[in-house]
Amino acid sequence: MEIHHIAENDSILNKFIAEIRDEKIQKDSLRFRRNIERIGEVLGYELSKSLAYSNASVNTPLGKKEIKLFNNNMVLCSILRAGLPLHQGLLNYFDDAENAFISAYRHHPKNDSDFEIVVEYFASPSINNKTLLLVDPMLATGQSLVAVYEAIKKHGTPKEIHIVSVIGAKQGVDFVNNHFPENTKLWIATIDDQLNEKGYIVPGLGDAGDLAYGSKL
Template sequence: MAPLPPNVHVSNHPCLRAKLSQLRAKSVSARDVKSLIHELSVIVACEAFATAIAAVDGPKGETPLGFDFTTTTVQPNTMCIVPILRSGLGMVEGVQTILPNPVPVHHLGMYREPSTLDPVEYYNNLPHHIPEDPSSASNASSLAILVDPVIATGGTCAAAIQTLREWGAKRIIVLGIVAAEDGLQRVAAEWPEGTEIWLAGVDKELTQTGMLKPGLGDVGDRLFLTIGK
């Protein structure tokens, strides 16, 4: 494997590696695919947020025994989760499990054009806010958490990063399950100073149709029982 860019982090967690191996199996049911993606998302998010999010003092609280204590909250204050439809939906709950407070969930719908494998955006519900004056206030989140289980050619994820950057996000964390080596290089180079990528594993090869080898198959089809559509 070629050296990974400095903004790419691949977990060595033994439980994560074992669960990724389980998810690769064709025999896994849709119910277990959903559970495994949730569990993998929790672990990847936990590792990513350990460095991407800071703990800060919050307001005073009181324990059940009447003792005062200083609460802990996290920064940045404005975060959002952005799943790439469809398969990114499978990771949202896992990310929400780790975050101590609810955050907005925005959606990006993208697909790869079959003949060129180029990304095509068909849905975007990011709050429209882009100001003409860059110095004026905007509604963009300081940290956008982009979730996409599989990064293959990298075109879709790179396009999503560009969309979030134009929207006004100050930083982006990409959380995924597995990526192809070449696609990962493409994503990492899209906005290296503002993006960190966190993954459970990396595969070396892509098929001629743009699927990872050995990969996970089509995660959206496996999650939503649409294999063979």
């Protein structure tokens, strides 16, 4: 897997990441969602550099200009719930993309530290031979992404897979690396060192789904 760790180079992205992590600023859910969306725009821009471009031309009122445009058939597939604002950020730039949504949640049959991933809802166009973007802001243990990939695989074979995420844990990035095809590309804003006993990223930001949309039962 090709890992693109975008905040390794300092940029305006650092400010958006700082705000979603900040325990005071993140309480403003409107700002939290918008910051995740802005990060999606930055990651989308970075990812766009890896797409396949071909010659095209555009007619202006005064003449004609040759330009290169990408010609990938793209499907944005977000993992509910927390993937939604990141999805919107990517869609702001990849506005011609098709869209898919899949649910994944942690089911705790016994205790907080013991969970399995349940994948249920899946609404998607065909992904066969397309550029698939798997979108989830948090890559903690990596189990959600791998469970989602196992479910999606039954519905077709994409030409290429890009994973788009905001905060990852080293352990989860390694897990994903071991379970996705070699030509997968990961576009991730930042990577933290640790996971706690509940599988939360440390220092991370807390629960992205709850911060964006409120707590759930």
